[in-house]
Amino acid sequence: MDLPNEDDPILIELQAAHSDIKTLIKASVDMNTSYGKMDEKFEYIQENLNMASKRVAPLQSLSIAAKALETRINRAVSPGLALLESFKLFESLQRNLLEIASGLLAEKNSRKRLEKLIRYVDCVDKLKEAIVCISRESDPAIQKLQEVVEFLSRTKATDRYRTERLRETLITLKAICETEVDSMSFDGLLDEALLNLQDEYEGLLKKLRHQNIGEHQGEAVDGKYLVSNSLGSELEVEVLRRISETLAANDCLDICIDMFVKVRYIRALKL
Template identity: 30%
Template sequence: MAESTGVDRGIQSLIAARKSLKLSLEKSKAIGLALGKTGPRFEEIEQRLPLLEAAVRPIRADGEALKDVGGNINRAVGPAAAVLKVFDAVHGLEKSLLSDPKNDLSSYLSVLKRLEEALKFLGENCGLAIQWLEDIVEYLDDHHVADEKYLSNLKKSLRGLSEFHNDGGGVEEKERSQLRLDGGLRNAALDKLENEFRRLLKDNSVPLPMASPSSLGDQACIAPSQLPVTVIHKLQAILGRLRANNRLDKCISIYVEVRSSNVRASLQALDLDYLDISVSEFNDVQSIEGDSV
């Protein structure tokens, strides 16, 4: 009987120990889950610490430096903001300049002139804006009023902009720089003007009329032909813009080509087929005439 009682007590002790272990395991699991949820929060806090440190750094900076930094930043950002505004305006002209100039030549030329003025402004002020931004970044670095990593990224970006803008002083380098500013928009617009110049000449050129033989003797000749005044004004306006962009030579070639074609068509009325005789045939004729003499 005593042995039975001892066994029962042992079993009860084991059961109690089992329950205790089970509770301990459950608590351990709960603690593990809690730690698992807390881990990402610790990582988030760790990631935010550098930002907090950077935010606090200006408080530790020199008072005079903090007092002047706002005005210096505004003076540096002003030219850069103006450049960006003009750059956006350039892209705003794209739709108008990619249209056909024959629809409204006067407006097209006006928009092109605005583009030229904008590109001139960008060419003269991009370098200045970059220099001002570099100066303010150097000021922030010298007075320790900004995060070092942030300043490093700014310096890298400004260095890339400076190299992008200053790639040499030759003609080809300047042309490449202009292409980067407008994406080739000005060249595309000038090409359209050259095509319009050609179209105006072709559409208003007809074979030249023959003058009356009675008024000019027995020999027929080609009477002079003039372009309409409105067409001449349009051609002159186009030439003005092309001359301003050093594209006059192409217009001269177009004019010679179109007018020469018109003259060739006019000469067909003069019955000048004998001019098509080959050199060998011409020599044969000369030899025959010489023999007959």
């Protein structure tokens, strides 16, 4: 039998194919080994993730609980903050009212004084509205804050320092509302402003050109009197209207009527 020729192309191709197959098999074995190691690493990573998840889960629960507590506290504090803003507005209106009152005392021009008097009435109305707003907001604000303080004290959901701060805020807010709200309405600048408006109202009534019974106002034409309906200037009448509305809104309507009757009575006596 003849030995194969080493230069035979077929033999060369077979040898090359054999070498490639060995290389491929070795690469496959190496790849399987690598895959095995990767599987081990993945299993290790999975175990670590599972352990981390178990450790993080309580932290997530604590985080959710903390956010819920923060939301509850913010909701309880928000009405109190709004109430403090109302107090700031009230203080600002008081300063504005005092400035206008000072300008009224110094003003000598009749028309300019009437215009400032309208501004004064506007400020009184806003001051009254601010007091009503404070009165309306005070009880709900105190109640909300008291509820959250009681909850925190009962459950120990937050640190003691924060609970104490909220409790001190509650005590302060209660004290302010108890001492300030009533004095705003009855002993404060609003009461003084209403007294000033009563004086202004009476003074303007005395300036009006009232028509008494049996008295003719106007010019005589063809033996008849053309009666004038003018009580005063439009601005004077407007100021009187605004003052009367403000006084009526503050339970002073009877005083307006008494002053009007008094002025009419005095005028009738002078006839």
